[in-house]
Amino acid sequence: MDIFRTVVSLLSAVAIPALLLFFLVYGAFRKVKVYEVAVEGAKEGFTIAVRIIPYLVLMLVSIAIFRASGAMDVFITLVRPLTDLVGIPAEVLPMAIMRPLSGSGSLGIMTETMRAYGTDSPIGVLVSTLYGSTETTFYVLAVYFGAVGIRNTRHALPTGLLADFIAFLAAVFFVGLVL
Amino acid sequence: MLNHIWLALIVIGILTAAGRDIYDVTQNSYGNGVPWMLQIESPESIEAYGEPVNAVLLIPRRQIALHFKDFSEHVDVRIPARVTLTHATDGFAVLDMSGGDVPERFKVMAAALGGEGMLTVRLRHNAAGWEAAIDPVSLVYLKKVTNAAFDIAGVAVQIAIGLIGIMALWLGVMKVAEKAGLITHLARFMRPITVRLFPDIPVDHPAVGSMIMNISANMLGLGNAATPFGLKAMEELDELNTKKGVATDSMVTFLALNTSCITLIPATAIAVRAAAGSSDPAIIIGTSFLASLTATIFAVTISKLLARVKMFRWDRSEAE
Incomplete structure (x- = not known):
């Protein structure tokens, strides 16, 4: 585990400089006018970022309203019978519900839960595994679809949420195995 | 689907806030x-x-x-x-x-x-x-909701504006790699996997290269580099899209891979654990890896299965 960790952290530290060096030097080697071409590509950065704005604003506002109202407590009461059935501990339910909605919100919940139950307790390990193993689905969908102006997202949201749910079940299972 | 959930979050939020405020008024909670x-x-x-x-x-x-x-x-x-x-x-x-x-x-x-x-x-x-x-x-929750909505609207714009710099950098570098033919090489190299995941994309299409870059950056926990690669991939996927404004099967599969992405090192979670005084902050590496691997396998399968469900089928989906 320690060797794996060292290798991966080394890789992530070296990846960016190595990539920059390799791409640009290889480009120059293949007679690409690197600076001119890079500037041309960089221009798109602005358009894409600006195109995302309306999607991101509306998505985040809807999530912020839900969070500020404290509706999550009500929601937890509603889904609890279901999650009890599949064995998700009630203590991590706020995390499971917040994780796909908000990155900063779930970071706060992870910190709170670990403070309340201990970082190395089963609940503490589970809640940080949950945080570490999934993404903020709503944010990703808003940004990625926003960038290309997709309004009809078809099955993307149910797929993302089901995958989150599977990730939670898997996290509960694997943390149970380890501890 | 997104329409309904988006609306539901707002409606449930406002009604809950109003309900709590009415309760507080009747009980004189303050x-x-x-x-x-x-x-x-x-x-x-x-x-x-x-x-x-x-x-x-x-x-x-x-x-x-x-x-x-x-x-x-x-x-x-x-x-x-x-x-x-x-x-x-x-x-x-x-x-x-x-x-x-x-x-x-x-x-x-x-x-x-x-x-x-x-x-x-x-x-x-x-x-x-x-x-x-x-x-x-009085009306504590309704005021909170109002403030949260206004605050986050500003934050959302800041997030998007904050992306400009990093997007410009990586899209510039990517353009060089593309011109040099690197992205096509990468796409050809990963062909055995990508033809199965994305059957409707030509094998050496640049979108494949960008998607591989995005997933690799995500696995290494390089979120800053991952987003530009991913958005570039979406643009290239959209070039193949015959119905603008509608997500293609490949886009959904790509996002399923992206949101459930295999995590090698959950860096943020480990940092928070260390800061909170854990005796073994890195204990979650194994569990996160296995949980995210399971989720990724299921996510791809689910995206393929749901694509055939009547309400999501491509030939029945229109751009509104």
Whole structure:
């Protein structure tokens, strides 16, 4: 585990400089006018970022309203019978519900839960595994679809949420195995 | 689907906030209109009227029970304050609500009255002692909802603007790699996997290269580099899209891979664990890896299965 960790952290530290060096030097080697071409590509950065704005604003506002109202407590009461059935501990339910909605919100919940139950307790390990193993689905969908102006997202949201749910079940299972 | 959930979050949020506020009004949860009896413990003696001095206000537990009927902890509360007396029997105090042992309800009241952790009360001395009057607090949750909506609208724009720099950098570098033919090489190399995942994309299409870059950056926890690669991939996928404004099967599969992405090192979670004093912060590496691997396998399968469900089928989906 320690060797794996060292290798991966080394890789992530070296990846960016190595990539920059390799791409640009290889480009120059293949007679690409690197600076001119890079500037041309960089221009798109602005358009894409600006195109995302309306999607991101509306998505985040809807999530912020839900969070500020404290509706999550009500929601937890509603889904609890279901999650009890599949064995998700009630203590991590706020995390499971917040994780796909908000990155900063779930970071706060992870910190709170670990403070309340201990970082190395089963609940503490589970809640940080949950945080570490999934993404903020709503944010990703808003940004990625926003960038290309997709309004009809078809099955993307149910797929993302089901995958989150599977990730939670898997996290509960694997943390149970380890501890 | 997204339409309904988006609307549901807003409707549920506003109705819950309204419901809670109505409950608070009927229960008078904030003790509106009932004066607070308290004691002023002043380490500095009050010498001149109109001059503020530092003091501590002691609110006896009986008073708290009287005002917050549903409040569980009933202990005496001491709150530091700046007290200004205008006469021997009149004055006002600014209470500092930021302290750790101040009951949450007071903090909510301070926030609802717009004081940024400070709560101003009017003081009056009568036969029973000092009496403090606080402005009535109402519609706390609806105000919170309003503020949250306005605040986050600004934050969303900041997030998008913040992307510009990093997007420009990586899209520039990617353009060079593309011109040099690197992205096509990468796409050809990963062909055995990608033809199965994305059957409707030509094998050496640049979208494949960008998607591989995005997933690899995500696995290494390089979020800053991952987003530009991913958005570039979406643009290239959209070039193959025959119905603009509608997500293609490949886009959904790509995002399924992206959101459930295999995590090699959950860096943020480990950092928070270390900061919280864990004896083994990295213990979650194995569990996160296995959980995310499971999720990724299921995510791809689910995206393929749901694509055939009637309500999501490509040939039945229109751009609104």
